[in-house]
Amino acid sequence: MKRVIYLDNAATTKVRPEVVEAMLPFYTENYGNPSSVYDFSAPCKEGMAHTRETIAKALGADSSEIYFTNGGTESDNWALTATAEAYASKGRHIITTQIEHHAILHTGQYLEARGFEVTYLPVDETGLVEIAELKKAIRPDTILISVMFANNEIGTIEPIREIGELAKERGILFHTDAVQAFGHEPINVDEYHIDMLSASAHKLNGPKGVGFLYIRKGLKLRSFIHGGAQERKRRAGTENVPGIVGMGKAVEIALAKMEENKKKETELRDYLIRRIMSEVPYTRLNGHPAKRLSNNANFAFQFIEGESLLIMLDMEGICGSSGSACTSGSLDPSHVLLAIGLPHEIAHGSLRLTLSEETTKEEIDFTVDCIKRIVERLRSMSPLYEDFVKSREKKDIRL
Amino acid sequence: MKRVIYLDNAATTKVRPEVVEAMLPFYTENYGNPSSVYDFSAPCKEGMAHTRETIAKALGADSSEIYFTNGGTESDNWALTATAEAYASKGRHIITTQIEHHAILHTGQYLEARGFEVTYLPVDETGLVEIAELKKAIRPDTILISVMFANNEIGTIEPIREIGELAKERGILFHTDAVQAFGHEPINVDEYHIDMLSASAHKLNGPKGVGFLYIRKGLKLRSFIHGGAQERKRRAGTENVPGIVGMGKAVEIALAKMEENKKKETELRDYLIRRIMSEVPYTRLNGHPAKRLSNNANFAFQFIEGESLLIMLDMEGICGSSGSACTSGSLDPSHVLLAIGLPHEIAHGSLRLTLSEETTKEEIDFTVDCIKRIVERLRSMSPLYEDFVKSREKKDIRL
Amino acid sequence: MYSEKVMDHFQNPRNVGEIENASGVGTVGNAKCGDIMRIYLDIDEESHVIRDCKFKTFGCGAAVATSSMATELVKGKTIEEAMQVTNKAVMEALDGLPAVKVHCSLLAEEAIHAALWDYAQKHEIRIEGLDQPKSDISEHDEDEEY
């Protein structure tokens, strides 16, 4: 089998063996429906309760504030649509940012088509939301601010505490899409004044198809999916018990190893960035130099297009991404890269590499060597590079 | 460990070992994001495509008409809300039945609060929808008929083909909640004129937290969960690849064993019904005598209440249900039993036993013996039984 | 879902049965809400001491257990003392009940009161603090509201 260097941990992660082990008994032994009264279902209820407590503890929340969902996208949809509906009598204005995940942006559009107004805040060239801009955007009828904890493409970590404080001061609800941050960065919902928080298990070495929404006690949100009385009547549908148990285990381990992994990944990532920036000319580092997820590196290589780069890396067994995974196949360049001010042709040439605790220095070295070679090759085929070289030659002649 | 006799297969089922085996590689080996371009994600795409084809073949549909969801509840929510929205300009009237699952009923209420009109058709005393009633309910502004394929409590199989034909004739869309029927009863969407169909993997020995919605080609339904471009832009969110692969395997096996299992379960179920009806006096069989799911038996034991019965059965290791699992903890008697005309006190005393291919005659015999003893005991404690006996004695004296 | 005490009183209910020619009988609840309790009291007319107490209950595990516990709590007590046996006392004695089952303990209190009322009517006495029982007890709404 071909060796694979997996550097796309922002797209999804490998499930830990301990997580799979924790899930297994819930398929063929403790397979009961957690809503049932009999004893046979007790392990399901206990398993779910344990996950709820683990997550609550991780966030400094109460376990009754954790609602299991199918993933980050559902959590985001729920938070926005239910808040809009519950607080429509107070106002119909929502503030979010231009660099949110599509799960937020498209839900925002859905609400706009239904009579809500959504402000999409710009960000600075590092991807940071500016508090001054946020302040300007707040109106008397603003009911919700939704700003992601960390961006999935460029890794920028937003000033969540300041935003939370401002939201609280103004009596506006605050939701954060922490799909990329939860389990990777320390988060405390009280310290940061977070009212709602979305997360997804498969971004922290847990299984796909399970996530949660934290909803602060007292918020009057309707359910998003209607039916049975599960999740204290707020989220209907037979619960994905193995998935929930797996998520609990994944969160437990992620928290225990957070500091160690952050340190390790930051070092390796910085090494990667240093090598690329010094060895590949006409390259830009996207995102914030310091306020960024410890495993995220995002480069823009001028004059080349990202998909070709990805395919060539793939032929070497290297998994990376250009834009976010969900929008692959789309012809638009990443909305995030455009929002931080990149011109189209440069936005098209971006490469995101996201490390895991298993990534080695040797893998990084191999990857950098491949990138150098491939970028050079693609530039030699690029009409944009040809034009650039020719105009530079002209200038040289003129000088 | 206590021996468990699991007779609650309508609530959820044991996952087949073959299904778990099919899922396992997708946790720790083929863990890629199916939206990614690199080769590493190819097995994910193939696994998903295989499931889509398996399901399509099972339904006589095209694989492009199968959309993966998080389960039956989401599928039901999606079908109803998206149809309502897409066809609102044509009309705002929806027809469903009084015996649907809460996933339909509560979504119906949700739509009623948003300006739609919903007719909840009555059923006859066996749980069958009457075509004459349906005809009467149809109006020029009716846009959707949603009738479940088979009822989850009493097992009655509805006249889906006739309903489908009528819907087609009148140019009305037809959705069926086949959560209890898919994988257990043969279904062909063209023969039955089904436009949308909901199903859930965990009801057919697949994993919890995954299901699908069949949407006939040409229907213009919006997505229910907004975000990335997954499922041809109709269902956002990173796909639950292991779950989808597991569902495929479960469907494959369910179809291969359908005839054999139906025969086996029907025989054993009929034996159970015969013994209970002849050995426990003042008992009623709920549902249709013949048109019922092959694994479903539902009894109403007069003068006793279902939860006490369940707990006492549980102490013997027998898992059954009273009403549907989702509504346990609720004080209301089952809406299904009320809809077939049972008075409250009898509706409260119902017991649903649903068999699997693993159920043995010996388990059934033990269960019947326990039921006889427990029903007798509970009746001896029941004021209703006391009144009944006294009034009978009076009558006897009078005679 | 139930405490051990509840399970014990459900599995081994105390004082199940009838009392022939009881001093007072009370039946509360209704089939709609799924619980019916009937309490029989044998009361010493001189001392007003509840000499015996039996019950029959149609209902869930909690209904049976609260009936059983309520009969235990009033047995041997005077009418006045029995009037102090509240639903809270019954719940505490059972180490608590799930929120959705609290109404069962109210029903048990009500059943005792109904039997005492019957006794009072028959003997044309007034019992301090006792009003005519509702023929059935209204459902108390589930705890949480979203």
Add this chain to the structure above:
Amino acid sequence: MYSEKVMDHFQNPRNVGEIENASGVGTVGNAKCGDIMRIYLDIDEESHVIRDCKFKTFGCGAAVATSSMATELVKGKTIEEAMQVTNKAVMEALDGLPAVKVHCSLLAEEAIHAALWDYAQKHEIRIEGLDQPKSDISEHDEDEEY
């Protein structure tokens, strides 16, 4: 996602490069849609035969592969024959393209036409069926619409 033929032409693109003093050069596409193709033609002025053809492309795998295939298909052909090389022909020669990538084949056709237009302008001739190329090609919408 790509056929073997596409992958082959992407990995080993034919005719990459420039032609100095080319008879015709055409550049189409734009950075916004993410694909830019430039085609160089060396055309025999007598016979109107395309003696050589080279390309440079900024774009995805399909863009590179269609450029490569398009140059292969027109090389050695007369201008009139080259005018018959449609995007369908390019796609077929590549054993198909994913639906979202069909626009790349249109772009390749357009690039050939742009280079031919350039040749025609320089030589003040008219090529049957050739109109002035759009400076860039509009994005063709994705196949499905929901």
